[in-house]
Amino acid sequence: MIRVWIFLLLLIGATDFAWGLPADGGSREQVSILHLPSDPISFQPGPGSDLANRYCLICHSAEYVYMQPPHSREQWMEIVNKMQTTFGCPISDEDMAPLSDYLVTQNSLQPSPSAPPVQSDEQKKEIAGRSPNHSGDPLKGESLYKRHCLTCHGPGGKGDGPIGQALIPPAANLTLLGKQSDKTVLETLRNGRPGTAMPSWKNDLNALELNHLLSFLRTLTP
């Protein structure tokens, strides 16, 4: 239940703004670090929400939609079109209409920051039968991967999905994750990676699903 929002900024070796005049020799450690929170809300599940998750969340959080006044389908179509043509969203032409349809269905909603996804009874049973350090099921992880990760990271995880190469920085090559600990990979899955298009999945995937995904990712490493 704990949403860890670490908002901290460290001005290392800097008092108010001592960057102006470092002492002789200067500290090489005068770095300001900005930690921004991950997205607080998700697109509400429904026909087309997978498109909104796939495309809209590349560049911005779902609040961009949920703060808007209600728009007609024509207006949403115009906005989606602007995202494609003006802002370079890699949305396919055939996805534009269903995405606009979905956005119209969201017109009257303003979701609150949500609790993490609920585990089903079946999943709870599955967890209960395992030790805390259990490994997930790579097959279940693979189906999650195909649903949520493939468009950016590509079928083999090399970051070469249809959207992944259009990003700055490009989607990560997951076959190189070998050196990262389970903890680090899970943290990235949960919280996303600031400064990249990698979103937080903690509102969409529960702990068990994240473990399945981790197990699948481990199969990608040579």
Added chain:
Amino acid sequence: MNGEKPGIDRRHLLKGSLALGLASFLTPRGLSANDSSTATLPFERGRRPLIAFPQKRPLMVMTTRPPQLETPFHIFNEDIFTPNDAFFVRWHLANIPQTIDVNTFRLTIRGRVNQTLSLSLQELQTQFDQVEIAAVCQCAGNSRGFFQPRVPGGQWGNGAMGNANWKGIRLRDLLHRAGIETDAVQVRFDGLDQPVAQATPDFRKSLSLEDALHEEVLVAHSMNGEALPMLNGFPLRLVVPGWYATYWVKMLADIEVLNQADQNFWTTRAYRLPADPCHCMKPGEDLTDTVPIGKMPVRSFITNMEDGRSIPGGAPYTIKGIAFDQGYGIDRVLFSVDGGQQWQSARLGKDFGDFSFRLWEAPFTPEPGKTYSLQSLAINRIGESQRFSARWNPSGYLRNVVETVKIHAT
């Protein structure tokens, strides 16, 4: 920028910096479904969580990524200068640098200049005049949520603005140091923020050479006596007093002198107004001729009474507020309690300069049982006043209608 990686051990950093006693550290704040403090703007879907981002007190979160944070309006009643930790935040692109190394950071001045400059922060602070100016920074879309009919875009209330004392170097001193070529016509500004998708146009803005050479235009490194907060553009931002904030490029790192008009998207296609003198049109009309947004029309607000409030009648009140314009300065503010039928002159507060908020106040004794429509009307020194009817344009810019605060006396 530097060698720090996202995976850096935060605990180690924290420990190390605290040991030096030099860290500026914000307490992490939690937000859960049960623990959300919110504020609500008076339009549909106006609910905003109040969350503290880095170096900020809890502000109204319009969007998290990229961050767009609105100043709760009561802040404007507390001080003529908006505190840095309450100052609004608006980024266009989510790829915001996570780290700035103040030792390796360089500001580049290049293009149609005699000599390309690459200046460290230390050089900027020691080799140039340091000047200070009080100026209002107001988002072009401030108050967009009040447009009727509603328009797409960031749905701000009135809190996407702030007043600060900006300190830095005159842009023209930098341009003159570099030496402007005779064919220069515009100056373009680029910050360190980057798009997430490759095909998204990078955020850059341009000014004409003439506007760029105005003496009040600064490359600012400080705000209200402190370094700029990261979210307000640390370590440098352009300050263009009188102009909408879209020109106040944050994390400014690159200044390019051009010998032809800038063709980049953010200048030629975004932030455009209907070209007619009113910069307004009827909803549904086609927008054909446009001009870039520029300076801010005169505005005023009541800051110590909220719309819809009940107050005890029979007692004297002092109604307080703020006014500002594009830099001619505020000549007078009129105040009405009957929706604009009769006006009295408000008393102006101390003058902090032509680009600053100007405080005003007026006495008011409500009678019990009556309802009042409080209004303020600012007029600047060239006689421009606020509008009595709200202008409409499809991007929701330039609102400066006389605002109304309805109250009831009990």
